[in-house]
Amino acid sequence: MKHLFKRALAVLLACMLLSGLVACSKGGDAKTDNEGGGDAAATTDEAAPAKSGDYVKLVLWGVGNADTADCAEVAEAVSKITREKIGVEIELVRGQDGEQINLALTTGEPIDLLCYNNINGQFNTVVNNNWAYPLDDLLEKYGQGAKEVINPYDLDACKFNGVLYALPNQKDTSRAAGFAMRKDICDELGITVPEEGTYEEMHDILVKVHEAYPDMYPLVPTWAGGGMQTTLPIDPLGDSLGILEDARTDSTTVVDQAETKSFQDFCKMMWQWNQEGLIMPDATTTTENALLSSNGFAMFENWKPGKELEVYKGNGKEVYFMKIHGPIKHTAIPNGNSWIIPYSSKHPEEAMKMWNLMYTDPDVSNLLINGIEGKHWVWANDEHTLIKSPEGVDPNASGYSSVDWSWPNQQITPVWEGAEDPDLWTKLNEFNNSGVPSPAMGFIWDSSSVMNQVTACNNVSATYRTALMWGSIDPEENIPKYIEELKAAGIDEIIAEKQKQLDAFLAAKG
Amino acid sequence: MKKFVVKMQRYWPLYLMFLPGVVYLFINSYIPMFGIQIAFRQYNAAKGVFGSPWIGLKNFEFLIRTKDAWVMVRNTLLYNIVFIILGTVAAVATAIILSEIRNKKAKQTYQTIILIPFLISMVIVSYLAFAFLSTSNGFINNTLVKVFGIKAIDWYNTPKHWPFILVIINLWKGLGYNMILYYATILGIDSTLYEAAVVDGANRWQKVLHVTLPGLKSTIIILTLMALGGIFRSDFGLFYQVPQNSGPLINVTQTIDTYVYRGLMQNNNIGMSSAAGLYQSVVGFVLVITANTIVRKIDSDSSLF
Structure with missing residues (x-):
């Protein structure tokens, strides 16, 4: 009996050693599994606390450096508008690098709108990993405003096997x-x-x-x-x-x-x-x-x-x-640096409404791109067409960096002082149309x-x-x-x- | 069964102490085993683990078809063998030397100095290394060029130096900790043995050879055995952070762990990443069992089980 016990213990120890190896070698995967396994349960749990009060809370992941406190402030200012207009609130996260985004998307972290600029391979990686939510129906239903703004030629570059997965930003497409x-x-x-x-x-x-x-x-x-x-x-x-x-x-x-x-x-x-x-x-x-x-x-x-x-x-x-x-x-230029609704979003419809607003509402777009007036920028002229950094604030250290091309629609926001002329957006669109297309454009x-x-x-x-x-x-x-x-x-x-x-x-x- | 109950009654406090460890192992090691199946699937994030299609051994097949599998196994094994051999020799030697020092203050000072590197995070070590090796501002290039007039070396693009650099860093960092275990064993050796040796006319060297080393034997065997169990594992920080993830060095710095990490975080091919992880675990398991069997044949008291 004692012998048997010793032997059983030996087997148990061996198993533990093996499992120790498995655990260590697959530390990264372990997270995947746990979240994958717990996903069904999490769905019902998370839907509830995501709503604070009567509003659905959307999580946005943008590009560029910004302090957490500044992001929270901008998010609150945006939420003030969106609560009224579409009944949602937002939470804003910026500056995640490619690996952090990869991990978040692989493990199904609930994100509702995400700019894929930092992902290596961008749109191509996103669709080949099935990370994005199909948008055709949503765009028809809730994105009419965005649809009017977007150049249909560029929109075609965001389709994969005939299905729309992203919307191109209003930025340089050449x-x-x-x-x-x-x-x-x-x-x-x-x-x-x-x-x-x-x-x-x-x-x-x-x-x-x-x-x-x-x-x-x-x-x-x-x-x-x-x-x-x-x-x-x-x-x-x-x-x-x-x-x-x-x-x-x-x-x-x-x-x-x-x-x-x-x-x-x-x-x-x-x-x-x-x-x-x-x-x-x-x-x-x-x-x-x-x-x-x-x-x-x-x-x-x-x-x-x-x-x-x-x-x-x-x-x-x-x-x-x-x-x-x-x-x-070529295809990767118009569809580059743009946004998706990740497959893990619990509120794709609200996300599309929000996205539509980012294309059409100058206040929302300006808040998200340039931050808070008086803190991150001030008007540079009386006509309110040009903006500049507030006195004594370094443009690359204001706490909320302005990375305009990484947001859906920069063209409805004021131009920064120092640009050659305030007619920048017209020039940009002329430039976009002047690009020589690759024969594989849209592939x-x-x-x-x-x-x-x-x-x-x-x-x-x-x-x-x-x-x-x-x-x-x-x-x-x-x-x-x-x-x-x-x-x-x-x-x-x-x-x-x-x-x-x-x-x-x-x-x-x- | 009855005996088990009796045992439980008698030794329950011991089992109770055993319990947190078991729970920890279960959560940390057994539950994640569920993920082994990913190695046999083409993982699709949107469909989840269970929805991803099975693809049999395709992930493994590819690992072996390219030179990736060979390179990472070769690196992992060779580095670990060198680490184990040099690490043990250096640690035992330092422990013996330290035990011979009479001045208590000096002894403590040395011990602390040797231990400090072990407490530094690998990320910080990587920047310390960078301070030495940076092509433009590094200490070595600046001294080599300015003092000796040798041509500056582009360290992060020259793979041939890295096996040495990594071994040196690993020794420097791990020495303090490994040494403590041997040092503690030396302190535990019955002092009458030394007295008897002196009576027999042994000199210092003979005392070390015939009393200290035999006293250390079982500790050396156990520690080596444990190290063998981890021979398919590698210190991720050492192989990823310290070389600054530099491309040209991948051939000499890629280990199974860095491959798994790169596969997961950069290439998004979780299937192949898991396949490499599983491969690592299985071979590691076989190695532990084999090593233990050999040790048991030679000296059954020293084997783990």
Whole structure:
């Protein structure tokens, strides 16, 4: 008997050890399971406390830095309007990074409206993970106001297999890419910046700056961890695994970007620049955003009307722009940085009403974008068309940063002082219409049949892509390795499937 | 059964003390096992765990088809083997040296200094490492370049140095804690044994070799065995935070844990992430059982069960 007990204990201990391993290795998953399992129960529980008083409380997740207290204040001001108009209150959360959003959506956290700007892969990731609530019926019923505002051409870019999942923000829907560089330094060194230029011209400018200011970083990432607004005129066709090399041509052949000449030349150029000391040495690992505000001179950035002001708001430095290529348009541009109703929302109808209001109500839109009058902004002229930061408040440290393009409708809010002219929104729409559309405009890639290949290729890209594009590793040696590993991970299967879907899309389009 | 009741009556306070641990294990380790099934499904957040379609072993198949599985297993195992061997040797050596120090104040000071790194969070360690290794402002590059005139090294893009960097950081950080356990064992060794050794004419070195080390034997075996059980686990902070998640280093810093994390948080492929996690658990389980069996064959008193 004693022997038996000892043996039983041994088995029990072994089981515990195993379970310990399971628990540790799957710490992340454990959360998923618990929430998944408890979901049915939670549904009924949460519906009740979500309503305070007679109002449904909607949770909004926006983009950009903001203090919790300031968010609460803005939310209360917005709720004052929405309680009356549509009978809802809101709770506002801002500044969550991509990983936090991933986790929240995967685990079904109840969010009612969410801007997917920070999710890697944006709309493509959202629909391929089934994170969004279908909107066709809701838009018909509760979103007529929004529908009038939105350009139907852009709306088409938000459909996946014929179903609408997002609404495009009223922002730039074309992109022109190039470099932003600090005005004060350029002026001081007598550098004239052409409106459109080449990499060679950029190189000369960087060399001049490097010689005059050896301690300054001539070229810095656009955001932390080697962020770069690409200056290659590609159509990424969703996830950048299989692209159209030049969106401005008629070619619809899907290719592996690592094998394209433009990509390889770019990497070689960056490697060269890096050897010459023109690139910030820790570009790929830095945890700093807004590097122009400290020791950086230039960065890759997209241009649009009013972009100079936007960079100023984010970095506190005035800039000149030099474009590498003019405006182009592909699916990911109009559907980028926009909003969804997550599948986990308990109140999709109210969320749509709220969303509609964000498109049509200037007060709601202005509160959400610019914050509270007198605290985060003040009128800059008597006609109430221009606004500015209150006296003594730094525009990038007011407690509620104004990131206008990340909200549904910036075009019904006042323009910030310093923009070239108050007619900014007209200019923006002209710019949007001037973009050369990619032949694959409107195509949304469905990666579900090659999901594991996509993951494997993303793992390969994580190793090489950022480092190659910042010239941190030798392209002669590493590009062949990159190509070979992508092949092993199944890039050819992805490209074949993508080409098949693209051909079908083009045939249907006629 | 009757015996069990008698036992319960006699030892119930002990069982009561055992209870919180069991509850903790159940909540933390048994309930999450429900999630094992995700490894066999194509997880779909909107449909939930039960609604996601079964796809058999496809997640595992892909793990093995690419070099990902091989790289992360190789890294996890090799790093852990090095950590266990060097960690044990260093900890035992330090414990012995410390026990030989007579001055009580000095002893306490050294012990505290050695322990401090263990108490620092890995995130902070990663910034300490960055202060040394940063390409432009790092201590090493600035001294190497300025004092010795050697070409600056781009640490975060050069994989070949990282096995050494990680081993050094792990040793530095874990030494204090590992050492305490050995040090405590040394203090527990019967002092008459040393006196007898002195009577027999043993010198210091012989005392260490014939009294201290045999006294430490079972502690070393138990700790190594426990470490073997965790040989498929890795310190996430060490492998993810310290290399600053730098892409070119992934080949030498990817372990199963970082793969699971990246799969879950960045690639959103929870199926493959879970498959890697399950794989880790199963192989870890087999390793513990095997190691224990071997130890039991050699010295049954030292085995865990």
